[in-house]
Amino acid sequence: MRTLVWYRGKDLRIADHAPLRAALNASNKSGGDVVPVFVLDDHFFRPEAARRIPFRIQFLLESIASLAANLEHLGSRLILVYGRSVEQIPKLVKRWKVDRVVGQSWAAPIGCERDRQIGKSLEDLGVPFELFNTETLCPPGTLRTGAGDPFSVFTAFARAFERNIRVEPPLAAPRALPRVPDDIDSHGVALPSLESLGLTHNPQVLEGGERSARARLKIWLARDAKDYDELRNRMDLPGTSRLSADLKFGTLSVRTVWHAVERRLRELSPDALRVYQNELLWREVAHSTLYDRPALLKKTFRHDWQDFPWRKHDGDWRAWVEGKTGYPVVDAAARELINTGFVHNRARMIAASFLAKHLLIDFRRGEQHYLDLLTDGDWANNDAGWQWSAGCGCDAQPWFRIFNPVRQGEKFDPDGTYVRRWVPELSAMPPKYIHAPWSAPAAVLASAGVRLGDNYPRCIVDHDAARRRFLETAKKHLG
Numbered sequence: 001m002r003t004l005v006w007y008r009g010k011d012l013r014i015a016d017h018a019p020l021r022a023a024l025n026a027s028n029k030s031g032g033d034v035v036p037v038f039v040l041d042d043h044f045f046r047p048e049a050a051r052r053i054p055f056r057i058q059f060l061l062e063s064i065a066s067l068a069a070n071l072e073h074l075g076s077r078l079i080l081v082y083g084r085s086v087e088q089i090p091k092l093v094k095r096w097k098v099d100r101v102v103g104q105s106w107a108a109p110i111g112c113e114r115d116r117q118i119g120k121s122l123e124d125l126g127v128p129f130e131l132f133n134t135e136t137l138c139p140p141g142t143l144r145t146g147a148g149d150p151f152s153v154f155t156a157f158a159r160a161f162e163r164n165i166r167v168e169p170p171l172a173a174p175r176a177l178p179r180v181p182d183d184i185d186s187h188g189v190a191l192p193s194l195e196s197l198g199l200t201h202n203p204q205v206l207e208g209g210e211r212s213a214r215a216r217l218k219i220w221l222a223r224d225a226k227d228y229d230e231l232r233n234r235m236d237l238p239g240t241s242r243l244s245a246d247l248k249f250g251t252l253s254v255r256t257v258w259h260a261v262e263r264r265l266r267e268l269s270p271d272a273l274r275v276y277q278n279e280l281l282w283r284e285v286a287h288s289t290l291y292d293r294p295a296l297l298k299k300t301f302r303h304d305w306q307d308f309p310w311r312k313h314d315g316d317w318r319a320w321v322e323g324k325t326g327y328p329v330v331d332a333a334a335r336e337l338i339n340t341g342f343v344h345n346r347a348r349m350i351a352a353s354f355l356a357k358h359l360l361i362d363f364r365r366g367e368q369h370y371l372d373l374l375t376d377g378d379w380a381n382n383d384a385g386w387q388w389s390a391g392c393g394c395d396a397q398p399w400f401r402i403f404n405p406v407r408q409g410e411k412f413d414p415d416g417t418y419v420r421r422w423v424p425e426l427s428a429m430p431p432k433y434i435h436a437p438w439s440a441p442a443a444v445l446a447s448a449g450v451r452l453g454d455n456y457p458r459c460i461v462d463h464d465a466a467r468r469r470f471l472e473t474a475k476k477h478l479g
Contacts, residue, residue, distance in 0.1 A: 013070075093125060233346045261273060327406070328405075
């Protein structure tokens with residue numbers, strides 16, 4: 001039995017990897033081969049495509065390199081091939097006389113369609129194609145309402161999850177793997193470098209790879225996890241786990257995180273455990289919702305939001321992207337994204353609300369911008385977050401709720417630490433005025449070296465006027 005283990009970019013690990021374990025079990029029974037493969041798909045690895053998603057590519061390359069090293073340590077090898085997966089996987093199956101292909105399923109439409117095409121090609125070859133639902137805690141589409149419909153309310157989904165789903169413990173990493181045969185080894189290519197893709201290394205991007213992911217989890221559990229329920233919204237403090245990119249690329253499995261957090265916090269901090277596991281369940285909702293409604297990447301969840309009269313204003317759009325809106329916390333979020341490939345979740349919500357509601361600019365533009373630059377950019381999570389913030393998504397915040405960026409900053413960045421880090425023009429402003437520098441007396445501005453309209457912009461919109469404009473527009477459209 002020769003099994004091709006198809007690594008697919010969202011499962012870059014050896015621990016708790018069900019397809020790898022299944023291939024190894026078959027090998028132990030029959031003495032067959034285990035062939036780990038990663039396809040450097042043109043969709044991501046063409047230089048022009050890679051340059052569009054620079055931080056994801058950096059994390060991805062490091063994670064692939066880490067995976068290759070871990071497999072080699074176990075006696076195997078990761079075979080890299082260039083091309084389109086829908087073409088390369090069937091070719092490799094024929095060339096290497098593969099008996100079975102295994103991999104982790106994807107919930108996103110691009111993955112489902114790819115799997116459909118490859119499944120058809122392998123069926124024509126008489127080769128089984130087995131997918132394991134380990135991207136999420138339970139297979140998307142598993143949980144349904146009493147009427148048999150997908151859930152549209154988080155609390156109902158969470159209750160159904162608690163009643164019906166037992167999160168299986170993670171699988172241990174193999175201690176050894178069979179050697180890849182020589183007839184296969186000769187067809188591999190080298191992993192591209194950042195430089196070959198026209199990119200330079202950014203030291204502010206999290207380091208990719210399974211070992212780094214496990215170190216992040218261990219440090220967070222030991223230090224800040226017990227206070228997660230209190231710290232998670234504080235933009236100025238390191239209170240979040242920073243595991244979103246690891247879950248996106250699968251350098252950690254979600255059930256590994258689920259059980260590790262449960263072990264650590266069950267007795268130590270039940271409130272923090274409940275809040276963190278709810279965040280993992282929001283991830284479940286996002287993936288399940290996109291799986292059931294693949295058109296969401298093009299359409300709003302709420303049908304009455306179709307054809308919403310968004311403004312097209314390039315000047316306001318550029319100010320939001322570049323962090324020059326005049327609202328410090330919004331600008332800090334924009335610059336954190338541009339520089340690090342990450343945005344604190346509270347800052348994401350504030351920035352998204354500002355774009356859609358203060359500026360009345362189509363949230364889809366912001367969604368694509370974030371997907372391009374976020375290291376943890378994931379179709380399901382990103383779309384769910386943006387539609388929630390705009391008010392048109394699954395169990396979204398009410399559309400008439402409009403974040404006040406000044407109040408949000410004062411509440412979740414009380415001393416202005418987050419703003420000072422990313423908007424250095426305001427670094428000398430006292431906490432009282434840092435979230436609303438236009439309200440400071442002239443002497444305070446002068447002492448801080450802030451010249452509104454010169455070295456820091458004036459507000460591009462007035463909060464109260466922007467709020468009225470959005471509410472009037474939304475009421476008219478939504479009836």
